Amino acid sequence: MPHTIHATQPIQGQKPGTSGLRKKVAVFQQPHFLENFVQAIFLAVPELKGGTLILGGDGRYLNEIALQTILKMAAANGVARLLVGQHGLLSTPAASHLIRLHQAVGGIILSASHNPGGPQGDFGIKFNAGNGGPAPEKLTDAIYAATLQVHEYHLSNAPDIDLAVVGEVEFAGMRVSVVDPVADYAVLMQQLLDFDAIRAWIAAGHTLRLDALHAVGGPYAIRLFEDMLGAPMNSVRNAAPQPDFAGGHPDPNPVYCADLVDTMQGRGAPDFGAAFDGDADRNMILGRDFVLTPSDSLAVLAANAALIPQFKGRLTGVARSMPTSRAVDSVAKALGIDCYETPTGWKFFGNLLDAGRIQLCGEESYGTGADHVREKDGIWAALAWLNLVAVRKQSVAQIVQAHWAQFGRHFYSRHDYEGLSVAAGDVVLATLRSKLPGLVNTLVAGLCVTLADDFAYTDSVDGSLSQQQGIRIEFAGGSRVVFRLSGTGTEGATLRVYLEHYTAEVSEQAQETQSALKAVIAAAEELAGIYANTGRTVADVVT
Ligand code: G16
DSSP: OEEEEEOSSOOOOOOOBTTBEEEEHHHHTSTTHHHHHHHHHHHHOGGGTTSEEEEEEOOOTTHHHHHHHHHHHHHHTTOSEEEEEEEEEOOHHHHHHHHHHTTOSEEEEEOOTTSOOSTTSEEEEEEEOTTSSBOOHHHHHHHHHHHTTOOEEEEEOOOOOOTTSOEEEEETTEEEEEEOTTHHHHHHHHHHSOHHHHHHHHHTTOOEEEEOTTSTHHHHHIIIIIIITOOOTTSEESOSOOTTGGGOOOOOSTTTTHHHHHHTSSTTOOSEEEEEOTTSOBEEEEETTEEOOHHHHHHHHHHTGGGSTTTTTTOOEEEEETTSOTHHHHHHHHHTOEEEEEOSSTHHHHHHHHTTSOSEEEETTTEEEETTSSSOOHHHHHHHHHHHHHHHTOOHHHHHHHHHHHHOEEEEEEEEEEEEOHHHHHHHHHHHHHHOTTOTTOEETTEEEEEEEEOOEEOTTTOOEEOOOOEEEEETTSOEEEEEEOSSOSSSEEEEEEEEEEEOOGGGTTSOHHHHTHHHHHHHHHHHOHHHHHOOSSOSEEO
16 A cells, blocks of 8 residues: 655755765665655656656665665556566666666666765665666756655555565556566677677686676676676676675775786786776776776777777767866777767766767766667676777787877876865865966966866757866866866765876877876966865875
8 A cells, every 4th residue: 555654854955966866874864865855756757657667776785775665665656667676786787778678767776886885885866767877957956856845755565575586576556577687788788799709719718807896796797707708707806796895995996996906917917807886887997917097998999999899880979078088089080970078977978879979988987888878887898898809809908009109198197185175175166267267378387278168068969058067277288187076975075186198109108197197287286276275285096
């Protein structure tokens, strides 16, 4: 029987950020907090009544309890059919695929992505629309507006569903399918990539090391790389999802995966490495003695698209988020295809993908993806890279070095200043904004400014305008610095400083990244006054 709960103290006004609503677990544990947000989704998306909904999460702490609540709310709000991953698990890209495959109205994904989990960690919830992608701004605004109106929510009082058993059940008038979270996704991957070439490459004795960081990528990586492609057992490490990610930080970058970076060094190291984040949409790719930047990953995939069955003969456009290095721009120019620069956030790629203007896109934040789903896709990215390595019969390092020799190298690094007060973060950005007028043609730390703006983006498909998306300062010769505040943190403010330096000289391409970026780092400090405004002398995380 459905019943209605009148929240005595409704917690309203829950504003979703870059990627849905992300908060500390304790915040989600407040009475009515989750329910208010979920009810707001049902209010903002009335088509869910009588429609199909996809549900799953990354297995983090609170996942199971929240899933049962959402199942009961979906039934009481009139959802006709709901597909949920076995044990409540679905990677973000697999959820995106299921939405598209079943022509669902949308999906609810429980994840705080790369943020730590456990009782002291973070939790998150996001709604993906019928195209499989993150809700566009118009929809998140509508959900936010609905959170301001929720005074009651609807909940079935049916007992919990057993999510361990794959199969169909009738649940309070709603048809529920508990599905194998990997099966359909694995079929899709086989259709897109050259599995025969990868299989042959592995059978020839090449070795892999994949790290799932105790998150949802584990079951996907085992099925695809070990079971289907023949990699030896234990090629995938940390494969069992755990509610607290075994105490780790499920963020695939050289800092949080330092042990994987070590494993990939020296003679006898595996030929290919990759790591995935909490919900398996992010990826880091490594070769023996080589760590690939996400910006270069995008550029190299674009340059080699003809070798990947998914793109063969149909790559007409690519996109990158604004802070991502401009390496892919050079490739697009050479290939004569379109190249779009969008604000940070995967949702901005959605319209371009839907309209068929781009087929491949990526972000500096370890996100790479294509038009097979409407999310970035970590497992796909590792498979696409293996496809390249297998077909080109070259190592990751050889492929990337050849790329730099042809297109030049964009040295790239991100410096994060974490746990700042919100006020300090705002002061840095205000300082920068105040300096923008008149900056062009002046010298900053010896570099001549050629462009200085606060990035604004007009969506070429629906005409919507997004302003204040980051401070962008370009210098003569191809260097650049970008400043923005993170939209995914749950405490204080995180200042992100994105640094880029271009060189076409092969002799300069072997430099160490931070030393190649020295002049841009000095310019960043001079412009933003990071020390003066925050008291920080060094970044907390340098990737
Ligand atoms: C989310 C979005 C990404 C975006 C990132 C930015 O990633 O999905 O498209 O690049 O946030 O994070 P920040 O605002 O902290 O720089 P995820 O993996 O957290 O969903």
